[in-house]
Amino acid sequence: MNNLEIAQTPSTPEVRADSGQGRVFMSGDSYPENPFDFFQPIIDWIDDFLKNDDRPLAFDLALIYLNTSSIRAMMDIFDRLEESHLAGRSVSVDWCYDPDNERVGELAEEFKEDCTFPFTIAPRS
Amino acid sequence: MQQCPPEDSLERRIEAILNADTPPDGWKEALGKLFERYLDQQRLLDRLTHIADRFQAAERERSQGYMASYEKKVRQLEKIVRISDQYQTMLHQLKERLEHASNYDSLTGLPNRRYMTVRLEEAASQAARKNGNGFAVMIADIDHFKAVNDNFGHAAGDRQLKAVARALELSLREYDLCARWGGEEFLFLFPACDQTSAPVVAERLRKNVSAAPRISDNIATPTVSIGYTLHRPGESIDATLLRADEALYKAKDAGRNCAIGM
Numbered sequence: 001m002n003n004l005e006i007a008q009t010p011s012t013p014e015v016r017a018d019s020g021q022g023r024v025f026m027s028g029d030s031y032p033e034n035p036f037d038f039f040q041p042i043i044d045w046i047d048d049f050l051k052n053d054d055r056p057l058a059f060d061l062a063l064i065y066l067n068t069s070s071i072r073a074m075m076d077i078f079d080r081l082e083e084s085h086l087a088g089r090s091v092s093v094d095w096c097y098d099p100d101n102e103r104v105g106e107l108a109e110e111f112k113e114d115c116t117f118p119f120t121i122a123p124r125s
Numbered sequence: 126m127q128q129c130p131p132e133d134s135l136e137r138r139i140e141a142i143l144n145a146d147t148p149p150d151g152w153k154e155a156l157g158k159l160f161e162r163y164l165d166q167q168r169l170l171d172r173l174t175h176i177a178d179r180f181q182a183a184e185r186e187r188s189q190g191y192m193a194s195y196e197k198k199v200r201q202l203e204k205i206v207r208i209s210d211q212y213q214t215m216l217h218q219l220k221e222r223l224e225h226a227s228n229y230d231s232l233t234g235l236p237n238r239r240y241m242t243v244r245l246e247e248a249a250s251q252a253a254r255k256n257g258n259g260f261a262v263m264i265a266d267i268d269h270f271k272a273v274n275d276n277f278g279h280a281a282g283d284r285q286l287k288a289v290a291r292a293l294e295l296s297l298r299e300y301d302l303c304a305r306w307g308g309e310e311f312l313f314l315f316p317a318c319d320q321t322s323a324p325v326v327a328e329r330l331r332k333n334v335s336a337a338p339r340i341s342d343n344i345a346t347p348t349v350s351i352g353y354t355l356h357r358p359g360e361s362i363d364a365t366l367l368r369a370d371e372a373l374y375k376a377k378d379a380g381r382n383c384a385i386g387m
Contacts, residue, residue, distance in 0.1 A: 065216065068209040075201060103215040110208045 001052060004045045012038055013063060018043045018089070022055045027062035036067030046080055057081070062097070062124070064104055078115055085117035092118040096098035099123035135159060168242075183209045230305040232283060233290035236331040241304035241312055244360075248314060249362045256358070261318035262365050263327055263353035264373045265293065265334070267380040277344055289347050290338035296330050311349075320355065327353045329386035337358065348382035 004017035013028035024046070032038035049057055059081075066074065081091040093115070099103035108121040131137070138155045142148060228240040236244075245262070252258045267289055274282035286309060293303050293311055306312035315326055334349045352373025356365045372387040379385060 008161075032351065066212060068205060070341075071205050071208045071212070072201075100214075103211070103218075106207060107211055107215070110204070110211065 001048060002045075004041065006042075014040070017042070019049060019053075022049070022057050023056075024057070025062075029065040030031075030063060030064065030070035031067035032070070035067075035073060039070070039073035039115045039118060040078075043076060043080075044079060048086050050080065050089065054089070056092070057084075058091070059093040059095075061093060061095040061108075064097075064101070066107075068105070074111060078111060079117055081117055082115055085115075095119070095121045097121070098125045135162065143320045156291055167188075175275065201316070203326055219259065233287055233305050235290050235294065235311070236304040237308055239302060241306065241314070242304065244302055244314060245362045245366075248316065249356060249360075249365070252356055252358045257317075259319065259358065261313075261315040261316070261323045261326070261353055262356060262369045263313040263315065263330070263351055263367075263384075264306065265330060265349040265351045266362050266377070267309040267312045268348045268350055268377075273344060273347075277341070281344060285344065285347055288337050288340050289334055289349065292334045293330060293349075296380075298332045313353075318355075321355050323355060323386065324386055327351045327386065331382065331384050350376040350381045351384035353384060353386045 001021040003019055004015060006012070006015040008014035011018040011029065012032045013030050015027050016025040016026075017023075023061075026042075030038075046057070062076075078093070079118065081093070085091050088108075093112075095105075097108065099114045102123075105121055112119040114120065135155065135158055138151070139159055142152045142155060149330045228236060230237045248258075248260050251261065254323060267285070270282065270285065273285050286305075289309075290303075290305065290311070292315075295301055295315075300316050302314040304312050311331070315323070331349055331351055335346055337346065339346050350373060352371065352375065354365060354368040354372055356362070368387050370383045374387070376383050376385040
């Protein structure tokens with residue numbers, strides 16, 4: 001399975017998905033001009049990993065600003081993780097934020113609300 | 126139109142048997158056929174009922190499924206809207222912070238040069254439009270400020286700047302404006318301030334600074350030199366500022382800690 005590497009731009013986050021380590025890293029602002037084009041490869045990668053493998057999948061997130069489409073895409077991703085978790089798969093999310101911007105932490109809490117898998121939110125030390 | 130059953134049909138034979146006073150020959154065989162047909166019908170009815178029930182159940186499940194996924198979508202949408210609103214609030218607050226940062230001096234908390242320039246231009250165009258909208262411009266410069274920096278360090282210099290800014294700010298009325306104009310220079314806009322009141326106001330500024338609490342025992346109380354002037358309706362704000370600057374130089378020449386108007 002391939003790894004995924006998407007460089008950061010002013011309107012899209014950096015994304016690294018490492019199938020060897022079972023880790024997905026996303027960092028930065030997200031307001032892509034074409035949200036479907038941007039998120040579909042990421043969602044496909046996640047689906048592939050969850051389907052073709054039974055190793056744990058861990059997310060490291062340092063997302064800051066998300067526009068409405070990006071919020072929706074992230075909720076889709078978390079829904080997939082929740083589904084896998086309920087089916088017995090080990091999945092987790094660590095969302096860290098700049099302590100100077102508490103609001104990002106509060107927003108991560110909103111995302112976490114319906115998730116029953118391990119989801120930690122912490123200020124960057 | 127209903128078709129009559131043929132002469133030898135089971136229905137006719139049963140009818141004939143029922144009409145006879147005594148059971149005719151073959152009644153038992155006819156009854157047996159009737160019973161067989163009854164059982165067939167019964168089985169058919171059972172199957173039909175079963176199929177209809179299954180259809181109904183499937184239909185109910187389908188609509189319940191639609192309902193559930195509809196409700197899930199609604200919840201999801203509500204969540205997206207809620208999170209999106211929060212992001213917008215966050216951006217709005219960030220914008221306000223940036224706006225403040227671009228208009229205010231971070232050390233003294235006073236409006237900065239950019240903000241003051243806009244306000245001066247506004248005041249000048251108001252004065253040009255309407256008589257009686259005259260205003261005074263004053264520049265105050267801390268005397269021997271460089272010595273504080275050189276002798277006691279920049280941290281002390283910063284504290285001195287803050288102390289002077291506070292003293293100047295406390296001398297203002299509601300509509301007066303004081304900005305940090307440059308290093309140790311402060312610029313004032315006094316609306317509705319005329320020839321008579323300008324010297325009084327300038328003198329009040331000067332006195333309030335020299336009466337400010339000292340920031341340290343070994344650092345002398347700061348004083349300021351002030352140059353002031355009245356804006357002449359129609360002239361550019363640069364011309365007004367130039368005159369105030371000249372007045373400030375005169376105040377410095379006159380030995381500092383004084384206010385001179387032009």
